[in-house]
Amino acid sequence: MKIEVLTLFPELVEQVARFGMPRVAVERGAMQLSTRQLRDYSGNRWRRVDERTFGGGPGMVIQAEPLTQAIEAARAAINDQQGPAKVVSLSPQGERFDQRWAERLSAEPGLILICGRYEGIDERVAPQIDLELSVGDFVLSGGELPAMLIVDSIARLLPGVLGHEGSAASDSFSNGLLDHPHYSRPEVWRGESVPEVLMSGDHAAIRRWRLKQGLERTLLRRPDLLNELKLDAEQLKLLREIVIEQLHEQDGAHR
Incomplete structure (x- = not known):
């Protein structure tokens, strides 16, 4: 499985693959984890990817163009290797992520996880997103920690990662x-x-x-x-x- 994470803080997300079951999954070739810095697609010298929201109000919004370019690049990288990738936006407005979702996503050939920040992302990107997921009814600074949580929950379900094949089946919620x-x-x-x-x-x-x-x-x-x-x-x-x-x-x- 190939997972691409689109984020403003790739160094944070990359830590998840250095420990525990995600590390085992990477070492055994069951999972590939890559990150894309959204600022690399900014198109301006300040590397900004956020702008004020139309209609007024506090906070900033991740712009449509850099995010779309990042999605397209990630999609091309995964599709060339694994097959069609599902695009997942991590948002408090999404459906609640649970063990059933972990099982479904672990069967996908590839995933693109979008880590929101600020007030969210430009709504015009929505047609490129397959689903929105939330890890709970609370607000975080961004989608990086939810992305790491999802990567960890998926990694342990991949074939050959756990030491005992029955371990995942006997876990809570399975x-x-x-x-x-x-x-x-x-x-x-x-x-x-x-x-x-x-x-x-x-x-x-x-x-x-x-x-x-x-x-x-x-x-x-x-x-x-x-x-x-x-x-x-x-x-x-x-x-x-x-x-x-x-x-x-x-x-x-x-x-």
Whole structure:
């Protein structure tokens, strides 16, 4: 996969490929990450790419011409190597980025990520953009950190990057639920023991315990996720068990 990031701060974005799974993805050839400095397409001696917004008001806007030239250059570089690239604008007005989006984007042959700055980008560039994504309902100084987040989330999904092929499939959100608790050695730490079921060697019981724990965490921490899922018979049964257990705990606490 080839990713081009259009930004005013390429040195910042490039850091993501020096650590963790993005570094592994680059080293193994699963991902190529390049940045393009928008100022290289400014066309003026001051290397400016921003101008005041029409209609008045505070802030500046990234101009259409330098951004369009950068998109065209990035598109040509990717299309020559990988095939058609999807252009993604990182904006607080976009659709919420989540694990499902990470999975979809990781299947693309190439991506062009636009890092907005100031008040945003000239609206006339919109026809060249395939989709807008937001990493949350808050405002950042620009799209660089969201771009790095997206690169990291995609890199670990690429074939051959993770040490265990099942790791990505068992992560939080991959099945729509939060992840179950994890334990490691020693078996007893400061008086706290690893749950017996994990020491039993009974793989069916372990799988059921992990599923139930994931459901319980999701119910307690992110109940909104359950509204988006179509639970199977086993999950519904476990969810009923969890609710009954919680009701018994509350009843006991009130006595």
